Amino acid sequence: FFNVEAGQPGRQIPSTLFGLFFEEINHAGAGGLWAELVSNRGFEAGGPNTPSNIDPWSPIGDEGSVLLVTDRSSLFDRNKVALRMEILCDSEGPNQCPAGGVGVYNPGYWGMNIEEGESYHIVLWVRSTGSVNLSISFTSSDGLQILAASNIIASSSEIQDWTKKEFILKATATDHSARLSLTSSNKGIVWLDQVSAMPVNTFKGHGCRKGLATMLADLKPAFIRFPGGCFVEGSWLRNAFPWSQSIGPWEERPGHFGDVWDYWTDDGLGFYEFLQLAEDLNTLPIWVFNNGISHNDEVSTSTILPFIQDILNGIEFARGPSNSTWGSVRAAMGHPDPFNLKYVAIGNEDCGKPYYRGNYIKFYYAIKTAYPDIQIISNCDGSSKSLDHPADLYDYHIYTSASNIFSMAHSFDNTARSGPKAFVSEYAVTGNDAGHGSLLAAIGEAGFLIGLETNSSDVVEMASYAPLFVNTNNRRWNPDAIVFDSWQQYGTPSYWVQHFFRESSGAVLLPVIIQENATSALIASAIRWNSLENGEDYIRVKAVNFGSSLLTLDISISGLPVGSISSSGSKITVLTSDNLMDENSFDKPEKIVPRATEIGNSGTDMNISLPPHSVTVLDLRLD
Numbered sequence: 001f002f003n004v005e006a007g008q009p010g011r012q013i014p015s016t017l018f019g020l021f022f023e024e025i026n027h028a029g030a031g032g033l034w035a036e037l038v039s040n041r042g043f044e045a046g047g048p049n050t051p052s053n054i055d056p057w058s059p060i061g062d063e064g065s066v067l068l069v070t071d072r073s074s075l076f077d078r079n080k081v082a083l084r085m086e087i088l089c090d091s092e093g094p095n096q097c098p099a100g101g102v103g104v105y106n107p108g109y110w111g112m113n114i115e116e117g118e119s120y121h122i123v124l125w126v127r128s129t130g131s132v133n134l135s136i137s138f139t140s141s142d143g144l145q146i147l148a149a150s151n152i153i154a155s156s157s158e159i160q161d162w163t164k165k166e167f168i169l170k171a172t173a174t175d176h177s178a179r180l181s182l183t184s185s186n187k188g189i190v191w192l193d194q195v196s197a198m199p200v201n202t203f204k205g206h207g208c209r210k211g212l213a214t215m216l217a218d219l220k221p222a223f224i225r226f227p228g229g230c231f232v233e234g235s236w237l238r239n240a241f242p243w244s245q246s247i248g249p250w251e252e253r254p255g256h257f258g259d260v261w262d263y264w265t266d267d268g269l270g271f272y273e274f275l276q277l278a279e280d281l282n283t284l285p286i287w288v289f290n291n292g293i294s295h296n297d298e299v300s301t302s303t304i305l306p307f308i309q310d311i312l313n314g315i316e317f318a319r320g321p322s323n324s325t326w327g328s329v330r331a332a333m334g335h336p337d338p339f340n341l342k343y344v345a346i347g348n349e350d351c352g353k354p355y356y357r358g359n360y361i362k363f364y365y366a367i368k369t370a371y372p373d374i375q376i377i378s379n380c381d382g383s384s385k386s387l388d389h390p391a392d393l394y395d396y397h398i399y400t401s402a403s404n405i406f407s408m409a410h411s412f413d414n415t416a417r418s419g420p421k422a423f424v425s426e427y428a429v430t431g432n433d434a435g436h437g438s439l440l441a442a443i444g445e446a447g448f449l450i451g452l453e454t455n456s457s458d459v460v461e462m463a464s465y466a467p468l469f470v471n472t473n474n475r476r477w478n479p480d481a482i483v484f485d486s487w488q489q490y491g492t493p494s495y496w497v498q499h500f501f502r503e504s505s506g507a508v509l510l511p512v513i514i515q516e517n518a519t520s521a522l523i524a525s526a527i528r529w530n531s532l533e534n535g536e537d538y539i540r541v542k543a544v545n546f547g548s549s550l551l552t553l554d555i556s557i558s559g560l561p562v563g564s565i566s567s568s569g570s571k572i573t574v575l576t577s578d579n580l581m582d583e584n585s586f587d588k589p590e591k592i593v594p595r596a597t598e599i600g601n602s603g604t605d606m607n608i609s610l611p612p613h614s615v616t617v618l619d620l621r622l623d
């Protein structure tokens with residue numbers, strides 16, 4: 001049996017408990033959450049020197065009709081590489097251009113998603129000599145079907161100097177693997193730089209892909225940790241996330257090569273955009289910054305000062321007054337009010353490295369002196385022994401098998417209740433149990449989260465799954481919570497498990513009594529929460545059956561005044577599937593999703609079946 005003592009005051013769960021961890025991994029941002037369609041929009045991905053690899057840009061037309069080279073003639077000082085496109089054919093004569101012209105195309109990140117009726121905001125920088133006309137279009141991947149087109153330059157006399165061209169293309173047909181083409185049929189030379197194509201319709205108008213950002217919003221996250229992970233560290237410091245070069249006008253951002261996950265990002269999704277996303281998700285931003293340590297090199301504590309100043313600048317950018325040096329840069333970007341930055345993490349997984357402790361302490365005191373209210377997160381695990389340095393929270397990462405994570409419900413039982421709190425900032429089942437996101441993994445994680453909620457939410461203040469996103473064309477890490485390609489997305493069972501916990505942050509944990517000899521395959525909890533949407537109170541019982549036999553749970557709710565449970569609005573929701581290793585897929589995106597059944601007036605005593613390998617949630621609406 002499972003008795004919920006609903007009349008007891010219970011214990012408040014931290015309002016920050018369940019949130020998100022976004023890392024630029026698996027093309028989560030570039031070619032993912034960030035809705036920019038053009039890959040390598042400034043031609044910098046091949047490096048700052050020329051000749052430079054312009055991949056994935058490619059020529060339209062043969063070598064006799066178009067010549068593409070790179071030079072360093074860009075208008076933008078921090079990203080000098082531009083594309084020089086020489087049209088060798090002409091509108092008439094012996095070397096006549098083919099119908100449709102010649103030029104260059106960009107296939108985006110494994111194809112652009114162009115949808116009929118949708119509008120796309122195009123910006124490009126261009127200059128020319130000769131009499132080149134230039135057309136821009138979205139076409140099918142073979143270039144044959146035009147989805148949207150415009151003549152952007154009728155005569156090159158107007159663009160002898162670098163000129164910004166900006167307009168809207170509206171698509172008349174749909175293609176999920178389209179490309180952007182720039183073509184001409186007049187002899188001459190055109191230079192191109194900073195070519196951008198963004199859907200007009202993005203999440204809250206701030207540039208994130210709507211379908212993906214909505215999946216994040218649906219989780220009602222209490223926080224979002226960003227931008228990594230290893231991405232923050234870099235394999236080498238020179239490739240660590242450069243926050244200060246990821247702000248300001250996008251055209252001027254140099255972009256950088258993320259050498260841990262091995263791809264270039266134009267840094268369209270930069271520090272400002274992360275903060276804006278947190279605000280748009282109504283959640284707390286948690287900035288993980290580089291503390292002078294990468295996977296392979298370190299800055300010594302005696303020379304760490306420039307790094308500290310850089311991070312203080314970053315905090316001022318995020319939350320300084322709009323007339324401060326860096327706050328004014330934020331204001332110029334359109335956000336005069338400070339962002340709500342209250343948490344920072346000093347490094348990622350760097351504890352134990354030679355200069356971590358020394359660097360950490362210097363960062364810690366510099367930040368606390370300037371911003372006493374900022375909560376500082378250490379990389380050193382304080383769950384089994386006290387930290388040897390001051391911190392408000394400490395990072396705890398766990399990647400393991402399903403049975404291990406399921407059995408970790410008591411991991412924090414012996415952790416000191418005073419001192420810094422734990423931030424389980426990365427957890428997931430990995431390896432053979434996980435596949436590309438299995439039911440088994442999700443069930444194990446659900447057990448772990450119930451353990452956090454019931455046994456440790458007085459010492460664990462935050463928890464987030466990792467990684468969040470994977471572009472199916474670049475799986476660097478398995479599994480992930482949300483899988484997508486150019487146009488579609490689905491949640492793995494691990495994503496859906498997080499839905500069951502989205503009301504827990506800030507809820508009241510109710511005391512429960514579980515039958516003493518209950519099977520170890522069962523773990524359950526009860527919370528009372530208030531819906532912000534309808535103002536109603538609910539009791540939620542969550543139960544995970546990790547075993548292969550059906551279980552029956554006799555639930556009784558005690559301590560409520562008679563008639564408290566409403567006759568409508570209560571339901572049972574189950575997440576399960578026929579086979580442990582079942583997964584969702586683009587073909588069957590909803591094979592394993594929570595399935596709800598309304599229940600009438602259940603009264604205070606009920607009997608519910610817990611299918612083998614399942615998470616079952618009972619929601620009782622209170623009158």
Ligand code: AHR
Nearest residue numbers: 229230231348349466467
């Ligand atoms: O989540 C994937 C990686 O796992 C993160 O980058 C790192 O922090 C951890 O090792």
